[in-house]
Amino acid sequence: MYGSVQLGIFMKKINSRILVVDDQVEVLIAAKMILKRTFETIVTLDNPKDILQTINDHSIEIVLLDMNFRVGYEDGKEGIYRLREIQEHFPQVKIILMTSYGQVERAVEGIKLGAIDYMMKPWDNEKLVHTVKETVQLVRKGRGKTVAEKETSFRGTSPAILAVYKVAERVAKTDANVLILGENGTGKFILASHLHNQSARRAKPFIHVDLGALHENLFESELFGYAKGAFTDARQDTAGRFEAAEGGTIFLDEIGNVPLHLQSKLLQVLQNRTVTRLGESKARPVDVRIITATNTDMEAAVGERLFREDLFYRINTISLSLPPLRERKEDLLAMFDYFVAQYADKYEVGSLAVEQGLSTYLMQYEWPGNIRELQNRVERAVILAEDGLIRWEHLGLTVPMSTQSQDNVLLDFERKTIEKTLEKYSGNVSRTATALGLSRPALYRKMEKYHIRIK
Numbered sequence: 439m440y441g442s443v444q445l446g447i448f449m450k451k452i453n454s455r456i457l458v459v460d461d462q463v464e465v466l467i468a469a470k471m472i473l474k475r476t477f478e479t480i481v482t483l484d485n486p487k488d489i490l491q492t493i494n495d496h497s498i499e500i501v502l503l504d505m506n507f508r509v510g511y512e513d514g515k516e517g518i519y520r521l522r523e524i525q526e527h528f529p530q531v532k533i534i535l536m537t538s539y540g541q542v543e544r545a546v547e548g549i550k551l552g553a554i555d556y557m558m559k560p561w562d563n564e565k566l567v568h569t570v571k572e573t574v575q576l577v578r579k580g581r582g583k584t585v586a587e588k589e590t591s592f593r594g595t596s597p598a599i600l601a602v603y604k605v606a607e608r609v610a611k612t613d614a615n616v617l618i619l620g621e622n623g624t625g626k627f628i629l630a631s632h633l634h635n636q637s638a639r640r641a642k643p644f645i646h647v648d649l650g651a652l653h654e655n656l657f658e659s660e661l662f663g664y665a666k667g668a669f670t671d672a673r674q675d676t677a678g679r680f681e682a683a684e685g686g687t688i689f690l691d692e693i694g695n696v697p698l699h700l701q702s703k704l705l706q707v708l709q710n711r712t713v714t715r716l717g718e719s720k721a722r723p724v725d726v727r728i729i730t731a732t733n734t735d736m737e738a739a740v741g742e743r744l745f746r747e748d749l750f751y752r753i754n755t756i757s758l759s760l761p762p763l764r765e766r767k768e769d770l771l772a773m774f775d776y777f778v779a780q781y782a783d784k785y786e787v788g789s790l791a792v793e794q795g796l797s798t799y800l801m802q803y804e805w806p807g808n809i810r811e812l813q814n815r816v817e818r819a820v821i822l823a824e825d826g827l828i829r830w831e832h833l834g835l836t837v838p839m840s841t842q843s844q845d846n847v848l849l850d851f852e853r854k855t856i857e858k859t860l861e862k863y864s865g866n867v868s869r870t871a872t873a874l875g876l877s878r879p880a881l882y883r884k885m886e887k888y889h890i891r892i893k
């Protein structure tokens with residue numbers, strides 16, 4: 439019943455460039471056969487010495503890297519060496535390690551060094567494809583971070599964000615379905631992964647599915663899986679994302695985009711806690727926590743009958759609303775500094791200063807793209823900054839100038855900067871003045887103006 443109509447759709451591959459490195463040619467052939475069904479470009483290599491050149495020649499995004507390349511040297515050291523080499527030259531490339539029985543410790547060492555994941559050889563085909571798909575998503579979303587890094591993300595101290603995270607801490611421990619609301623770029627993904635990481639399910643998978651990016655025709659097979667022969671291109675039994683998340687959490691992003699006829703299928707899964715693969719009649723139980731997110735007004739969508747009310751109530755046991763950045767401006771400057779430091783580190787540009795008065799403009803701007811926009815603009819600015827100074831024009835923004843409130847923000851910023859710098863230099867006025875690019879008398883005048891005393 440899922441025959442030829444879907445053939446064309448299933449032949450559409452994920453656009454990604456993947457390199458598999460292993461000294462055993464059979465392994466390369468097998469990996470290529472499996473991966474090429476799903477991914478666009480698969481390059482294989484049996485000599486690790488050519489890795490860097492190959493990554494460069496094919497603009498590789500993901501490397502599946504064996505850990506041993508010579509008979510008699512099976513301690514995984516060479517894998518670690520190659521991992522470091524790739525990271526040094528191509529820090530944006532994501533690496534999945536392939537390891538044999540008995541070498542998990544070495545693979546874990548690799549994860550600590552920044553590899554995204556590891557696969558045991560001989561691998562399970564479904565898991566291989568699944569892991570690579572997850573990594574493609576990380577590449578796409580620019581989130582090639584390890585779990586540890588995600589946890590260190592900047593949260594802020596504004597009442598608006600603290601309130602959300604206070605509820606989140608309580609909710610995380612439960613299995614309640616959570617609906618995260620918020621404009622694009624407000625940190626919904628970060629919050630969802632935080633909920634998972636704080637839950638008892640943390641050691642199990644966290645599976646992110648962007649329903650907004652998922653073609654309607656792929657919805658069922660992707661989420662629920664399919665049996666061999668269910669449609670022309672279904673060459674083997676394949677688990678869907680719900681099964682992949684077994685024991686863990688599934689994060690259904692952009693839930694508001696699911697068309698009505700598919701909402702009922704989703705509702706069935708949520709109600710029965712079972713999934714039925716396409717082409718099968720057997721219902722398989724799944725133990726999965728469900729977190730959803732959207733930037734659409736769900737109540738309005740329910741009112742307009744675009745979203746099923748029963749499904750809405752089921753996903754909405756608890757809802758958490760992330761404030762837009764313009765409503766948490768208390769966090770803006772600290773978050774700006776956080777991203778500057780992060781990108782200065784990434785691009786190895788040393789420490790960067792910020793043009794005087796820049797914070798005024800930052801505070802004036804509305805940030806319609808929220809944290810993502812701030813992050814992207816800072817990245818751009820760090821790249822464009824000259825002589826160690828970030829200027830307004832590096833951000834590529836235009837904002838009207840010179841109102842009373844802007845002046846106040848500017849003064850406030852200046853006062854805080856002086857206080858912080860004095861603190862940093864333990865009240866030493868000469869060193870503070872030098873750090874701020876002021877003469878000592880000028881600094882004293884400003885300290886007097888702001889009533890700053892040395893503690």
Ligand SMILES: Nc1ncnc2c1ncn2[C@@H]1O[C@H](COP(=O)(O)OP(=O)(O)OP(=O)(O)O)[C@@H](O)[C@H]1O
Pocket residue numbers: 580591592593594620621622623624625626627628629691733809810813
């Ligand atoms: N608290 C935070 N600390 C550091 N970075 C953050 C924080 N919140 C969000 N970001 C960054 O901002 C960007 C957007 O965050 P995220 O993807 O979680 O938002 P979103 O609401 O899921 O966006 P969208 O709705 O567009 O998918 C990401 O690159 C993320 O790393």
